[in-house]
Amino acid sequence: MKCATVAIIGRPSSGKSTLLNTICEMKVSITARTPQTTRNAIRGIYTDERGQLIFTDTPGYHLSDKEMNKRLQETAVKSLEECDVILYMLDAKRPAGEEELAIAAILSKTKTPVVCCLNKSDILKENEIEEGKQFLHDHLPDSTVLIASAKKDEGVDEILIELFKLAPEGELLYPVDSYTDQPVEFRVSEIIREKAINLVTDELPHSIFVEIPDIEYKEAENTVWIRAFINVERDSQKGIVVGKGGENIKKIRQGSEKEIRLIFPGKKLRLDLQVKAKDKWRNNGIVLDKILR
């Protein structure tokens, strides 16, 4: 049996969450059109007859001094030091800039083996593939390079083959039917956050975080009752999330309920959603500690 922890790293929007979801066949990490939507080191677990791969989805590596971005980088680097294999995702559609060089520089210094994946093959042109390969050859000559489309599930089996090749021998760390070890509150909050930011993506994608103060199972009614707060930074932003006549919040609720039900099969669901303003939570250490666990 093989068992490995795999850290997925890459620039924002390179497709890390999409790949994790394709591999784990269940929503474990939110995906969005806006970069930097992944804030935590999230785990997805893949198990088959070869063994188990435990994935950490690092936040998109992003160069900036702001406290939030600094924390995101710390989380990313920490996951690299603790894992058995690194899976480096590149979106070769975008030219390699300063951020890509910074990631490659960090990876070239680690002793952990690196598998590189040129992602979005479904939309890549031949010259973009060649440029991506050249970049990796120049900066990470010892790493394996694969080409895949996380979205279309093409080349993903080859990624698994390579990861298992590099995985050390070991017993399974999680039961065979697990696909994540995230607490239920966190998964629920991420589903709601995804629905919210995808609706108000241009106005305030990074101003939103979701808190779940209560999840209760009422046995007599066979109902899971969830209370959730969608927090924004200013009072004036509340209306954007709620939408005209409540249309946005309705869509957020409906979209979220559909996915949250999958977490509680056979049970009824009641989701109470409230939008609140939490002043400048992005520069608030206590709030950051809470959401960047």
Ligand SMILES: Nc1nc2c(ncn2[C@@H]2O[C@H](COP(=O)(O)OP(=O)(O)OP(=O)(O)O)[C@@H](O)[C@H]2O)c(=O)[nH]1
């Ligand atoms: N065409 C195409 N689009 C993809 C592919 N993989 C991901 N995308 C899209 O790229 C965007 C970003 O994908 P994510 O999976 O959220 O990217 P990420 O690397 O997790 O982003 P962060 O959380 O910001 O670090 C989404 O719109 C995805 O649908 C792919 O293989 N092909």
